[in-house]
Amino acid sequence: MMIRFAIVPLLLALNFSMCKKNEVVSQNPQPPGASSPAAGTTTAGGSPGVAPVAASPKIKKPVVDQTAQTIIFCYHRLVDKIRYPGTEITPAAFEAEMKELKDHGITVIPMQDLLAWKRGEKNIPPRCAVITFDDGWKSQYEVAWPIMKKYGYPFTMFIYTEGVRGGALGGGEAITWEQLADMRDNGVDIEAHTATHQDLREGHNIMLASTGGKKTRTKLTGPQYEQWVQNEVVGCKQLLEQRLGIKINCFAVPFGNYNEHVKELARNAGYEAMFTVYGQPITFTSPMDSIGRYAIEANKPKVFEDAVKMIGASTSGGAPVAEVGAKDLATQPADGETVRTALPLIKANLSGIGQIDPGSVQMRVSGLGVVPATYDAKTGTLSYQVTQKLREKSCSVFVSAKSQGKKVEAHWTFGIEESPARAVPPAAQTPKK
Numbered sequence: 001m002m003i004r005f006a007i008v009p010l011l012l013a014l015n016f017s018m019c020k021k022n023e024v025v026s027q028n029p030q031p032p033g034a035s036s037p038a039a040g041t042t043t044a045g046g047s048p049g050v051a052p053v054a055a056s057p058k059i060k061k062p063v064v065d066q067t068a069q070t071i072i073f074c075y076h077r078l079v080d081k082i083r084y085p086g087t088e089i090t091p092a093a094f095e096a097e098m099k100e101l102k103d104h105g106i107t108v109i110p111m112q113d114l115l116a117w118k119r120g121e122k123n124i125p126p127r128c129a130v131i132t133f134d135d136g137w138k139s140q141y142e143v144a145w146p147i148m149k150k151y152g153y154p155f156t157m158f159i160y161t162e163g164v165r166g167g168a169l170g171g172g173e174a175i176t177w178e179q180l181a182d183m184r185d186n187g188v189d190i191e192a193h194t195a196t197h198q199d200l201r202e203g204h205n206i207m208l209a210s211t212g213g214k215k216t217r218t219k220l221t222g223p224q225y226e227q228w229v230q231n232e233v234v235g236c237k238q239l240l241e242q243r244l245g246i247k248i249n250c251f252a253v254p255f256g257n258y259n260e261h262v263k264e265l266a267r268n269a270g271y272e273a274m275f276t277v278y279g280q281p282i283t284f285t286s287p288m289d290s291i292g293r294y295a296i297e298a299n300k301p302k303v304f305e306d307a308v309k310m311i312g313a314s315t316s317g318g319a320p321v322a323e324v325g326a327k328d329l330a331t332q333p334a335d336g337e338t339v340r341t342a343l344p345l346i347k348a349n350l351s352g353i354g355q356i357d358p359g360s361v362q363m364r365v366s367g368l369g370v371v372p373a374t375y376d377a378k379t380g381t382l383s384y385q386v387t388q389k390l391r392e393k394s395c396s397v398f399v400s401a402k403s404q405g406k407k408v409e410a411h412w413t414f415g416i417e418e419s420p421a422r423a424v425p426p427a428a429q430t431p432k433k
């Protein structure tokens with residue numbers, strides 16, 4: 001069965017033309033407040049006179065570092081001899097990139113950790129990456145997986161169900177259900193990438209393929225389209241969940257071709273996140289229905305380098321930086337702690353870092369910027385008494401210094417829950433309605 005080979009040039013052709021289009025679409029400003037999980041973490045405690053006195057000062061969710069950033073990579077086939085550079089990479093080049101992430105101090109995290117962070121449930125490292133593989137090629141099982149094991153990297157597989165071996169589009173190079181089950185049993189995250197891997201928008205050119213191998217080029221509209229797209233978005237999820245006994249919450253959109261209708265179908269089907277191929281650093285407020293990934297192509301090595309640079313620049317300005325754990329600095333407040341005052345004393349002990357250039361020590365506080373902190377070179381203590389009330393429910397502190405010519409950086413986040421008595425001055429109270 002060589003059908004899978006046969007459709008590759010077609011997919012490539014679509015890929016090139018569609019990527020550009022997707023770029024334009026993605027650059028449109030998102031509607032304000034679109035599915036931002038950050039909204040759920042702020043409560044109405046800020047408005048005086050509404051008597052939030054009764055509200056318990058408990059934090060339901062752990063405080064997460066909202067300044068962290070992730071880049072997501074998207075790979076396809078791993079082959080020794082490149083014939084389709086748009087979707088292939090050699091095992092050597094792939095492994096070199098995995099090594100480079102490690103060398104740059106970029107932590108590879110599971111996709112589910114990224115989603116938990118977006119929900120405000122779990123912290124992730126300040127600079128991290130997620131690795132994904134699209135379409136379900138057997139080289140992902142045979143070649144990529146051993147390399148990922150070697151580095152101890154988690155990853156996600158985006159599968160289109162008819163492209164699995166035995167499906168209408170699953171030829172000899174396709175992954176098998178047994179291989180997917182093996183991956184699942186060993187902790188690999190498996191997610192959805194439609195049934196037949198096509199443009200999901202109504203009225204666009206698609207290929208209908210029957211199991212007998214017959215293919216028809218057509219455009220679907222109206223109820224016919226609805227039935228077809230339902231199977232692409234929902235049917236594919238159900239099939240993966242049933243055959244593998246897993247829960248699917250991610251949807252990668254082929255070529256990034258979708259619209260509001262498709263998004264709505266996906267949301268209703270229970271997808272938590274939707275992915276495109278428009279690479280960009282993912283932040284805490286990135287909309288969940290258009291998470292961009294960097295598609296790595298053999299003939300565009302710069303895409304990978306740029307992605308690594310993007311995330312490097314976000315915290316370090318491009319200079320080599322060594323990250324120090326907040327725990328090693330005996331910070332006050334501690335990472336993840338919740339304090340009862342909006343005017344906390346912030347402290348860190350830098351003596352564990354080694355020899356420090358005292359003039360290079362700097363403290364930045366979210367919402368305040370660089371603050372005039374005091375550094376005691378004898379004890380290595382850096383401290384700052386906040387004098388202007390912190391307004392947010394969480395506060396991130398960044399400490400940096402130069403040690404033997406190298407920039408060293410640490411950051412941590414604590415929560416703020418003022419005691420009710422102080423939060424609402426008696427004079428400001430108004431009668432309840």
Ligand SMILES: [Zn+2]
Nearest residue numbers: 134135197254
């Ligand atoms: Zn794909």
